[in-house]
Amino acid sequence: MPQDDEWLIQGLTRGDPEAARVFCERYAPMLQRVADKYLADGMRRRVGPESVCQSVCLSFLRRAQAGEFQLPDSESLWQLLCAITLTKVREKARYHRRQKRNIERERPLNSPMGRNTDGEDFDLADPHPTNVDAVEFQEEFEALLADLDDEERQLVEIKLQQNTNEEAATKMGCSERTVRRILKRIQSKVSRGLQSG
Template sequence: MVPRDKDHEMQIANESIWLESIVQLHDGYEVDAVARFTDRLLRLASSRLPNRLQQRVDPEDIVQSVFRSFFDRNSRGRFQFEQSPDVWRLLAAMTYRKVKKTIRHHGQQLRDVRREASTPSDFPTAQDDAPTASSWVVMMELLEGILEQIPETHQRIVRLRLDGHSIDEIAATVGVTSRTVDRALSLVRKVASEMMGDE
């Protein structure tokens, strides 16, 4: 029987090897990633799509789109991973973002094109669109990952903004100009957009 500490060390080593295969673009890493994450991403996509919309949109199509975006951007060196859980956080955030875009797209299509005889109840209300506990966890993990990549001053700016402070209040608290605050927030939005595969 393998001791628990040895088993834990082997697991860490295996995860490290797996992460290296993604970073180094080893042959077959895409197949491994699809096998590892598809079921979890499908559950996430299904939980965020309103039931009536799932009659029009297959969650599997969303997940496949996420993987295509992920593999394309990863092949161009757009991502940086320090630990294997970072890959899941990124894929989950990309899935969340693509679901939101899908909901917006179909809502716009209903309003502007009117090609289908549907009622507004086919699409999410403000209550339907409220984030679940699981989606909040994903988004907060993503935010923490972003904050780790930016200077400490920028981190303070973002946290103050999340607390509801105005640009001028943040500038006075941190001791920078309002323009610096704007630049910091723009940087965070850019990093978040890239991490989530926004197109």
């Protein structure tokens, strides 16, 4: 099967899985390099270029299949992908600089004693909890989960597997905004559970 530009663009519009595979193989490494170039150093602690690239590919493939793009050639395709990548990088930067999430508020721990650059001390968790601690934690965790509905429990399981909100949204078949709303619900329930416990 010829894998020239015209075939690729038409295949992406039709939602052809083979075209999507070729698209990812061809463009993902280049998009990752673009994201890597424009991500600020501080942002890399929270967002990797690979996650930006994955988000770009998912957005593009979904919108291409919906017929949102007119792409006459590979140069137009590449320009569009770069524009989407830069937009995603800016969105991530805005998200991680808002209020309590602001990346500028992070303070590194400079020593094992738990003292940060402002001289404040922190109690560090024991890296080796006892069996009793582990059992107590498990019981408390299960009690907190018992107050959640099925959708909330599903999201907790997905997030415990280190998935981003975007990945969770894909797995749950909903928007990232919905995932954030469910997370707020969970946080509120857990907070009430901890206060009453």
